[in-house]
Amino acid sequence: MQQTRFPQAVLFDLDGTLVDSAPDFIAVINRMRADRGRGAMELADLRPVVSKGARAMLGAGFPGVPASERDAWVQEFLDLYERELGLHGKPFEGVEAMLAALEAHGTAWGIVTNKPEYLARKLMPLLSWDSRCQVLIGGDTLPVRKPDPLPLLHAAQAIGVDASECVYVGDDERDIIAARAAGMPSVVALWGYRLREDDPFAWQGDVLIHEPAELCDAAAWPGVRA
Template sequence: MSRPFPRAVLFDLDGTLLDSAPDLLAAINNARAARGMPPMLLAELRPHVSKGARAMVAAAFPEVDAAERDSWIPSFLDHYQAELGRHCAPFEGVEAMLAALEASGCIWGIVTNKPEYLAAALVPMLGWQDRCAVLIGGDTLAARKPDPLPLLVAAERIGVAPGDCIYVGDDERDIVAARAAGMPSVVALWGYRLSSDDPAAWQGDVMIEQPAQLCEAAAWPACNA
């Protein structure tokens, strides 16, 4: 028998479902302009996006003391909120992948380390508000990825056992969280990575080059249950 689509899939957001780097670049460059600095290039920022706001601010202002940089994060998030949804788009093939999952009866949701208020604002901009079954942000719970808690709570909220749920992400913390939660995992190789990252070392269940490959049920890892 051919393998069916998974019963449920949880996705990381930035670098997995959404190419959010252009929005984030606009925010970073607004922050740099406010300090009299020239714009940063997309290629310079892109590898840092999945590492979070602290990593992006560090990449944009490497000469600034870390403690001072961290104090700038709220201001950076304000700049980002002003640019939210203006330049980003789902990665090519993501909409087809989501449609294939939905046609199979699969439930899908989002577990991201992005602050919940920003993720919640993005979902309707993308037309996903009636399709995404659960949304957990980085500040929704007491812990965030790589802790497994957000994945476990998301599975509970959609009524699916963790072993029947697959997690898809482009960063090592995603795969660590999935393993700790007892979820099979997919490494999204189309996402954001530093040159020093080695996705094979993360030991995800499968590594996928493009979202369109996940339109086929056989591309997904087998569930544990």
């Protein structure tokens, strides 16, 4: 009889995968817009680009401003975000149950994000994850970031598992590209952020999951059939 088991380790993207951080980011964008004499932006208009990073969010918030000018605002954006960190956003529904299920079955878990490491680390105690997350790699921890596979490989090594025994979960195509290049099974988090034109079915992830709670079942995970 075929058995199923949880992976030895799981690595997660952060924004749009574990945490619905869009409410924090819209507070930042609207503060910047107000400071520049502009009205508020709707959360629904920012949400699709959150996983693309600060420059993409600034592009959505200030579409008429040249990219070269917006780039000079990135540090302001990050400084304001540090003040809003964790005040509005929270884990997606079902994430805590999923993490508890992994822990109950002895699965180590960690985070590989393109968010600056200092911001990701400041968020951990706000979520009570600082003693549970076994490795955290930020976008500036190493010389490269996703979609390069090195951050994923580095995180797996830090946990002490082979990449083939570690699953990566993310909501953006670069997450799946990085996992594939690392030889790591992948889960496409369909509950996350993506542009209307994005086609997650074309990313060639190993499995596509609609809700975090589905991952409380060992059979939902890729590459874990014994």
